[in-house]
Amino acid sequence: MAVKLKYGKGKSGFSSRVLRGTLIVALGVLVLGAAIFGFFYFKYQRVVDDRLAAGPIFASVSQIYAAPKEVRTGQKLTASLIAHDLRQAGYNANSELGTFTQTGDTIRIKPGPQSYHATDGATIDTTDGEVRSITAENGAALRGYSLEPQLITSLSEDKNRTKRRLVTYSEIPPRMVQAVLAIEDRDFFNHGGINYLRTIKCGFTDIISGRKACGGSTLTQQLARGFFLSPEKRVKRKLIEILISFQLEARFNKQQIFEMYANQINLGQRGSYAINGFGEAAQAFFGKPLGQLDLAECALLAGTVQSPNRLNPYRHPERAMERRNLVLSSMVETGSITAAEASRAKAEPLHLTTPNVEASEAPYFVDLVHDQIVQRVGDNDSSHQSLRIYTSLDPDLQRAASEAVEIGMRNVDELVRKAHRTPKGQAPTPINYPQVSLVAINPHTGQILALVGGRNYGISQLDHAVAQRPTGSIFKPFVYATAYNTSLNGTALDESGVFTALTEINDDTTTFTFAGKDYTPGNFLRGEYPGMVTAVQAIAHSLNIATIALAQKVGFENVAALARASGIVSARGTPSVAIGTYSATPIDMAGAYTVFANNGVHLKPWMLASVRNTNGDIVADYAPEAKQILDPRSAYLTQSLLENTMTFGTAAAARRSGFNAPAAGKTGTSHDAWFAGYTSNLLCIIWVGNDDYTNLNLEGAKAAAPIWGEFMTRAIKLPQYSDLKSFSAPDGVTVARIDKTTNLLADSSCPTGNFYAAFLDGTAPQNTCSHMSESPQNFIQKMFGIGGHPDETPLSTNPQQPATPGQRPANPNTPLDGNVADPNQPAQQKKKNIFQKIFGGGKDKDKNNPQPEPTPPPQ
Numbered sequence: 001m002a003v004k005l006k007y008g009k010g011k012s013g014f015s016s017r018v019l020r021g022t023l024i025v026a027l028g029v030l031v032l033g034a035a036i037f038g039f040f041y042f043k044y045q046r047v048v049d050d051r052l053a054a055g056p057i058f059a060s061v062s063q064i065y066a067a068p069k070e071v072r073t074g075q076k077l078t079a080s081l082i083a084h085d086l087r088q089a090g091y092n093a094n095s096e097l098g099t100f101t102q103t104g105d106t107i108r109i110k111p112g113p114q115s116y117h118a119t120d121g122a123t124i125d126t127t128d129g130e131v132r133s134i135t136a137e138n139g140a141a142l143r144g145y146s147l148e149p150q151l152i153t154s155l156s157e158d159k160n161r162t163k164r165r166l167v168t169y170s171e172i173p174p175r176m177v178q179a180v181l182a183i184e185d186r187d188f189f190n191h192g193g194i195n196y197l198r199t200i201k202c203g204f205t206d207i208i209s210g211r212k213a214c215g216g217s218t219l220t221q222q223l224a225r226g227f228f229l230s231p232e233k234r235v236k237r238k239l240i241e242i243l244i245s246f247q248l249e250a251r252f253n254k255q256q257i258f259e260m261y262a263n264q265i266n267l268g269q270r271g272s273y274a275i276n277g278f279g280e281a282a283q284a285f286f287g288k289p290l291g292q293l294d295l296a297e298c299a300l301l302a303g304t305v306q307s308p309n310r311l312n313p314y315r316h317p318e319r320a321m322e323r324r325n326l327v328l329s330s331m332v333e334t335g336s337i338t339a340a341e342a343s344r345a346k347a348e349p350l351h352l353t354t355p356n357v358e359a360s361e362a363p364y365f366v367d368l369v370h371d372q373i374v375q376r377v378g379d380n381d382s383s384h385q386s387l388r389i390y391t392s393l394d395p396d397l398q399r400a401a402s403e404a405v406e407i408g409m410r411n412v413d414e415l416v417r418k419a420h421r422t423p424k425g426q427a428p429t430p431i432n433y434p435q436v437s438l439v440a441i442n443p444h445t446g447q448i449l450a451l452v453g454g455r456n457y458g459i460s461q462l463d464h465a466v467a468q469r470p471t472g473s474i475f476k477p478f479v480y481a482t483a484y485n486t487s488l489n490g491t492a493l494d495e496s497g498v499f500t501a502l503t504e505i506n507d508d509t510t511t512f513t514f515a516g517k518d519y520t521p522g523n524f525l526r527g528e529y530p531g532m533v534t535a536v537q538a539i540a541h542s543l544n545i546a547t548i549a550l551a552q553k554v555g556f557e558n559v560a561a562l563a564r565a566s567g568i569v570s571a572r573g574t575p576s577v578a579i580g581t582y583s584a585t586p587i588d589m590a591g592a593y594t595v596f597a598n599n600g601v602h603l604k605p606w607m608l609a610s611v612r613n614t615n616g617d618i619v620a621d622y623a624p625e626a627k628q629i630l631d632p633r634s635a636y637l638t639q640s641l642l643e644n645t646m647t648f649g650t651a652a653a654a655r656r657s658g659f660n661a662p663a664a665g666k667t668g669t670s671h672d673a674w675f676a677g678y679t680s681n682l683l684c685i686i687w688v689g690n691d692d693y694t695n696l697n698l699e700g701a702k703a704a705a706p707i708w709g710e711f712m713t714r715a716i717k718l719p720q721y722s723d724l725k726s727f728s729a730p731d732g733v734t735v736a737r738i739d740k741t742t743n744l745l746a747d748s749s750c751p752t753g754n755f756y757a758a759f760l761d762g763t764a765p766q767n768t769c770s771h772m773s774e775s776p777q778n779f780i781q782k783m784f785g786i787g788g789h790p791d792e793t794p795l796s797t798n799p800q801q802p803a804t805p806g807q808r809p810a811n812p813n814t815p816l817d818g819n820v821a822d823p824n825q826p827a828q829q830k831k832k833n834i835f836q837k838i839f840g841g842g843k844d845k846d847k848n849n850p851q852p853e854p855t856p857p858p859q
Contacts, residue, residue, distance in 0.1 A: 364453030472668030538648025
């Protein structure tokens with residue numbers, strides 16, 4: 001018995017020693033584990049501390065706003081459309097921006113303390129879909145009222161071109177929260193950052209499958225990964241993710257964590273920009289603020305989180321819809337919505353906004369705004385972040401511009417494909433598809449309303465709106481405007497008298513000698529040289545030789561001086577200046593054409609209106625630059641020529657889209673294709689060309705004019721551009737109906753083939769087509785170029801000092817920039833003698849002359 005007791009005691013002692021050893025080892029492991037955990041916990045605590053101490057979690061970037069939309073009496077507009085614009089701008093019942101109330105066809109608007117405008121409200125009556133009256137708060141009748149500017153976009157946060165629109169938790173729709181939790185993390189409000197059971201389950205699944213595909217992360221873990229870690233799937237990264245999740249849960253409440261998640265989560269790519277956060281995604285996918293999304297739209301965004309590229313609703317609509325419907329079913333399971341609500345939402349199609357980023361966010365325009373902010377305000381954090389940047393852009397017109405370019409370039413691409421020929425026996429060569437730019441401005445303010453800098457911003461961020469290109473024949477109006485300046489004091493160009501629309505100009509093949517070099521240009525249509533033509537026909541049909549001959553008469557340097565004053569700063573006084581061989585940007589040309597559209601006043605196109613801080617305090621305001629450089633009469637007379645170019649000249653191609661409103665315009669063709677034209681309230685420049693400067697081989701009438709017509713057709717359907725007016729002649733100008741056959745006043749005997757032309761008072765024809773009088777020159781005089789009424793009075797070509805009839809300028813050879821043209825460098829025109837005219841001699845000699853400026857002739 002004693003032995004048994006001793007044996008049992010020995011066994012018990014051994015067990016105790018094993019137990020103690022095990023406990024010691026376990027305790028050691030626990031202590032070691034705790035030490036390791038503590039080390040890494042505090043290590044990543046410092047990582048989180050450093051990140052939070054570095055500044056705001058999200059960069060507070062500048063916001064870009066559109067121009068205020070003006071409501072005017074007489075516009076076709078409804079109260080509902082006005083309310084929609086106000087909601088888009090951020091007006092609601094509790095907004096500090098402003099509030100509004102709508103009752104039937106009447107809407108009452110009250111800007112708030114953070115409004116761009118003063119807090120003066122107004123009531124607008126839109127009975128029968130037309131703005132009948134606008135009444136101020138004090139009862140005064142108003143002709144117009146400006147609405148709150150809409151947010152276009154924000155500047156990108158970093159060099160990775162990340163965009164986000166920050167939202168607070170209170171601004172996130174409850175349906176958005178419910179949708180995300182139903183599909184991503186149903187136990188979010190209950191766990192401490194880690195769903196242990198789900199993590200273990202996913203771990204076993206990944207081990208068995210051999211793939212790391214199971215998504216067991218909570219929202220907190222996703223947030224930790226997005227802020228601090230790389231997206232790679234490794235065990236070490238998962239452990240660090242858990243440690244950081246503990247830190248986040250310890251520092252923030254659940255609402256704050258969800259808010260950060262909602263602003264941080266990546267939801268794909270749009271163009272060259274990354275879409276981060278539900279606020280930016282709502283605008284990118286649906287074109288409206290996050291707070292205005294319905295159930296189906298919230299479910300679509302929540303479903304996209306899993307795989308933004310694979311579930312992109314633009315590229316994979318079927319997948320996106322399937323995932324959206326799965327989210328809706330999950331919401332039914334969590335009790336967030338009823339089965340009936342889910343069924344109605346599943347029946348909804350994908351109501352996506354246009355995928356064209358140029359239409360909604362004007363990225364080329366925004367890039368230019370950013371460049372100007374850097375130049376004017378500065379590029380350090382304290383100066384350019386958290387700013388409200390108010391610009392000139394009209395979002396509606398930007399959409400019209402983008403759509404017109406998209407449609408027009410499909411037509412251009414088809415023309416390029418048809419013209420592309422691969423010689424037999426050679427390998428096919430790639431097709432060089434051209435680029436495009438559209439610039440639309442208000443011709444009376446210089447405000448850039450719409451801008452497209454290329455055909456696809458995601459592919460190329462090169463902004464062709466600021467690219468220097470030869471202007472081609474859209475330059476020619478400056479030659480005719482300079483000639484009209486000579487008419488202001490009654491000065492005759494030559495024996496033909498003062499310059500008018502009916503002045504005859506020689507368009508025969510001619511060699512011009514300038515600075516000791518010969519220059520023999522041709523017309524766009526080789527072999528077509530109609531001889532003597534009127535000025536209105538010369539510009540309408542874009543005749544090169546006639547235009548250069550006219551420029552020689554008025555002075556090449558005087559033409560160049562007017563062009564430089566109009567913003568075409570590269571222009572120089574050479575023969576080729578007349579046909580647009582010098583370069584300018586589409587924005588430059590938009591500004592240059594304001595001279596004709598705005599009574600001789602040049603307006604420099606502008607984008608920036610005002611820069612303010614987050615409190616609404618003004619950082620900087622910007623005023624347009626305007627300068628009178630041309631007499632209003634000369635401007636209108638030139639405009640009249642351009643109206644006829646739209647009626648029966650090369651610019652008539654712009655009418656083929658159905659645009660029939662009063663307009664003035666001009667085509668241009670060099671290596672590129674151009675169109676410049678305007679109405680009473682909108683001016684637009686179109687450029688189409690190749691980046692490598694190879695010849696487009698398409699004239700402006702085929703490539704650029706149709707885009708202009710498409711754009712203008714869309715523009716005049718918008719309320720703010722629908723009130724078009726005919727052009728009004730200034731005092732001192734007469735508009736007459738001219739018979740095209742006789743170039744005399746049209747009467748009942750010549751009812752067809754007529755056109756309207758503008759003349760300085762006293763310079764229009766005196767006889768009608770049925771009462772022709774004798775010409776001052778007889779046949780022999782005309783043939784030999786003698787007789788008539790020569791006038792040796794010097795030409796007046798200084799548009800800064802327009803002369804009145806009977807008045808001579810002090811120095812008529814002084815151009816706008818003050819540089820006097822060199823009288824020792826005249827251009828001489830070599831004319832053919834009478835026998836050459838009769839028998840066609842002299843042409844071979846002309847062909848052998850050296851070409852100092854061998855640029856292709858523009859149209």
